[in-house]
Every structure is written in structure tokens, then in C-alpha cells.
Amino acid sequence: MDSQKPNNFEKEWQKALNDASIVPPSDMWERIEQDLERNKRRPFLFFFRPSAMLAGVAATLVLALGGILFFNQKELKKPLAVINKKSSNSKNINAQKNKSDSKIDNFALAIPSSAELNLSTENNATKQTFALSETDINKRVSNPKTSTINNQLTALAAARFANSIDKGTNEPVSNNQPLGSYNIQTLDNQTNRSISVAKNDNEAIVDLALLKYRNCQYLGSRYTLKRNKLVFEAQVTEAPVVASNDSKFWMGVQSGVSPFDPNMKLGGLNTVAMAQADAFATASNRPILGPSPSVSEPKPKIMVSPPQNTIKSGIGINAGVAMGYKISKKWNFESGIRYLRGNSTLNSNTYAFKQNGYVNTFFANYLMQNVANQSVKITNVKINTVIADASQFGNRYEYLMIPLQIGYEIGLSKKLALNILAGISTDIFLQNTIINDNSIVQEKSTFNTSSNIYKPLNLSSLGGVRASYLISKHWQLNLGSYYQHSLFSGINNSTALQMRLKMFGLNYGLNYRF
């Protein structure tokens, strides 16, 4: 080709155009400034930026955790409140004891102080106390030897709840031991008869003045002021619906966030790049034999700088659906499908990806640097490093993952459980988008499985710990940490590069238990 002929064509054009200056339009700076101002403003969909996304996820986690703790506290307080209701009621009864009235209202007089003690030690059995069966009531009331006068009130209360049962509240019937712990005294026939009357007339019992809050408002406990409405109107909350842990199958949405480390190993790439550049420098620095028309100046001394590769982790975010099956009381199986997007930054002058593999760019970058220096001719200082902004790649990896995990459940309470999970994930590579702002080679490229760089399928190990909380009968919140590590390199073996994804982060989700 004639272009390869030695002549001064290029040199003349370089001399004429290279150092040229043309004043740009006067309003150019204003236009640039406007653009800069516009870029300063918050961009549309700002929350998709990694920092904003992370802040949002963190806020969600804090809210979720706060909610769990708040609801937990409420659940723990309930039984105590009921116990105190009884205590305050008993105090009220004791206050009226001296009146020795024979009316039904005076059944309250008979409650002994020991009953208070027994009740106050009930703890979680409180609900069971209220769930006394009608059979037990009859048995206790009709036995003149074992009944006590003090049991009259107990029987009334029991009858009241028996009435609730008759009305179909379906409260669970269970252990009635706390009632049986009352002191037993002799019961006279009149009182017994009154109880029978009262028992047969449930409406009258419900309207009993002693069960009204106003009679005990001056003797309330520390709970009374805050929750006085609960003192005797807690039929609905006495036996709340307990969330079912017996569900065999669940399904839900899950998401996770973690630092995303592509965990790349460059193999011998740096050595190869270094050897190439070194060979170039050696050849270039060799003295030229014979005259050459194209060489009119002394040849610059070329030196070699070391190659550089810096890989920074980014953020990985996954989201998808999960489903699980309870194999036994403690063991469960979980699977699903997740979409993962993770980014990382690679600052390298050593290699760049092409559609059919990667190319070693160290040599080319080195040449560009030298050419640029020679053409600009700012100083006589020899710049011998590879070009500074050689290649800064922003990688955005996208995967579809199918995890299979076995979980072991440790129940902490009726609603809270801890799951230890371990398993394997099938990772389907979708694509990697490489964004390169500064390089001349490519601005933005997408590599999918057809590029022969990335393996279409890979396996990774998966494990973690997760807390599950039942917020209602069917809905369950999850929060935990997970660790995932690719078992094999995600890059084809034909290249010297290796990539084993590594992620350790938080996951969270919501399940529906059938």
C-alpha cells in the first residue's frame, strides 16, 4: 500500500494541523455550565442508584425489625395485663368484704387472698384459666364437700366463660389447674343455690356490677391506667388466634442485597502483557542500521511500565419467588427462582473483552501512550507509563438462579423460628454489560452466552441463617444472612481468566403459608 511508503505526507499534515487552535463560540462555556448544573440535579429514578438503593433497603430492614420487636413486646405483655386485671378485681372484692351483703354482688367478698397469689403466678396459663369447660364448672359447683364459698365467684366467672363458649367463641379448652388451686372452704346451701340461679341466668352474670370497670378504677395496677379498657372487655383478646406453624407448604417473595465480588483471577495475563511490551521496547530501542527517510530525529528511548489490574466489588441485588415444603417437624426443603444483578469495576490496562474472547490491550495502550506523547510534545520528559485512563470497565452481571436448600428449623416461640439453610444453586448466566467511558475500543458492550466467554451454567454453594416471624395465621416475614460462592469458574476454560462469584449479605422476604 502506498500509505506504507516512507514520505513526509503525514509529517506535513501533522505539522499543519496538530497544534492548531480555533477559538470556540463565545457561548460554549455557558452551554457547558448549563449541562453541569443539569447533571447536578437529582436524576429520574434516582433510587436505582446503588447508594440510594442501599439506603432504601437498609430503611426497609430497620422498619421490618422494628415491627417484629414491637409486635413481640405486645404479645408478651398481654398475659400480665390479664393477671393484673384479676388482682385489681380481687382487691376490689376485698374492699367490699366488710359490707357482708347477701346479694349476688357480694359473691366477690369470698375471694381469698391466696387466690390472688395463685392467679398472680399463673403466667401463660391465664388464657387457659378463662377457658374452663362447662363440665368442670358443674363438677366443682355441685360438690358440697370440695366446693368453697369463695368458689362462688370463680364459678360465676367460669359460668360466664362457659356462656361465651355456648355463644360460639370457640376458645380452646385446656388445663384448668389454676382454678383448682383456690382455697377450699365449706359451702352453705343458700350460696350454692344462688350460684345455680346465677349459672342458669348468664345474662344476669354478665351484668354484674363487680365486673364493671368503674368499681375498681381507684384500685388499678400500673397497667390499669394505660389499658383500663382491657380490664373486663377482653373476651376477644383473651385467646387470640395462634398462628399456625403446621403449614406444610409455603410460597413467597424474597430479595437480598450484598457486596458483589466477581472474584477474578488473571492467571498469567500480566506476565504475558509484560513480556509483549518488553519485547516491543527492546526492539524499538535497538539502534537503527542505515539511513531511513522517515527518521529525521533521534529516536526516543522507550521504557516499560508494569501492567495494572484493580478490581473493585460492587453491589449485588437479587429478587425472586421462593417456595418451601416441610418434610418433618424440623426439616424443610426450599427452592425458587431469583434474578441477580451485580456490578463491579475493573481498572485494567492489560485486557479487554471482545465478542469472541478477550484481547490483551497492554501492548496497544502502551503504543497509544507513546504516540500521544509524541504528538502533543508538551515537554521533553519521557512519559513511559501506559496510558492512565487505559480502561475502566464497569461490569454489570445478570444471572438467573435456582436455589435448592435444606433447612433445619429451631423454634424460639410460637411465632418466631430460626432456620439454618444450606444447599446448592444453579446459576444461569444471562449477560454482562461492560460500560467503558474512556476507552476508544468500545463504549458499551453486552456479552451473553454466545460470546463464548462466560459459561451458560454454573453451580454455587449456598448457606445462611434466617429468622422467620409469623405476623398472622398465614403470613410470615423472613430476615437473615446468606453466603454464596461459585463452585467453578464462570468463565470458559479457554481463557486465562477465572471468575468465582462471592456474595455475603442480607436477605429478606414475605411468605404465605398454606
Added chain:
Amino acid sequence: MYSEQELIKACIRQERSAQRQLYERFASKLFATALRYMKNRSDAEDVLQDSFIKIYQKINSFRSDCPIEAWLRKIVVNTALKHLQSQPNYMQHTDSQLICDEVELDEFTLSNFEFKQLMEIVQSLPDGCRTIFNLHAIEGYQHNEIAAMLSVAEGTSKSQYSRARNLLQAKLKAMGISLKAMK
């Protein structure tokens, strides 16, 4: 007035006065570079504007082991190439169309020409020819490097360059100046 190092540091801190100073110091040279690559002044202005935005955004990735002017110029060249590549029908000539006669260019000079005339001649070249002429003759890139930059075959780069030379020769002749006379 900042020194070069101070100016870069101030630009990294996004100080507007420093950004303006950087613009004033280099805008003229960079605008000339943009004009060489683009067909008209309006496109060159767009390239310059985009380049400065990119420069201010990426200046923190600049390392002082190479001259700032080389770095700035590289960004302008990249931006110009990006603009050109986004145009339809860019580099659509086949090699067969570009086979040209041998040109005898032993030695010649352009010192008799005004800069404005030369710029007009360069700008009148087709996009592909102009790009490769700029990259090879002015920036000094090798054909294999240009091929990698533009994702074309090395042969295409060579033939486009050859065509550029012939076209330039023809245009200079058309201006009434024989190459022999320019020796």
C-alpha cells in the same frame, strides 16, 4: 491562577472557577481537534461540549503520569468517534470501492496553505476516510490499532487511508497547486 496540578485537584473538587480555567486553557486546541473529525462546525461544537462534560466527570481518574493535554485530547477523539459511529452509513465503503491508483508522493509541503484551507479540505473528506486519516496521519495510530478502535478490518483501515490520501491530493490539485511545485 492555578498551576496544572492545582487546577486538576480543584477540578476534582468540582470547583467551578477551576473548571472554567481548564476550559479556557485547552478549549481552543480541543475545538480544533474536534473540527478535524467532524464534518461541520455545529457537530464539532457538540463534540466539544460533550467532551468537557465527560472531562469534568472523569477527571478524578486522571493520573499525573501522562500530560493532561494528551488525556483531554484522547477524550475529545473518543467523543468524536462516538458521534461519528452513531451516524447512519458511517464506514460503509467496501474495500473494492477504495482501490485507488498509486500516488507519487515523494516529498511535499503544506506551508503555502492557510490553516483554514487545510481544515476545509480535511472536512470535505467522507466520514470514514476523514476519521482514519486523522487517526493515522495526525494522531499517529497504527492501522491495527485503528481497526481495533473502530471494529473494522485492518485492510479497511489501510484502504480508507489510501483513499483519503488520493482525495486530498485531488483537492490540492483542484486548488491549482501541483504537488511537484510544492516540493
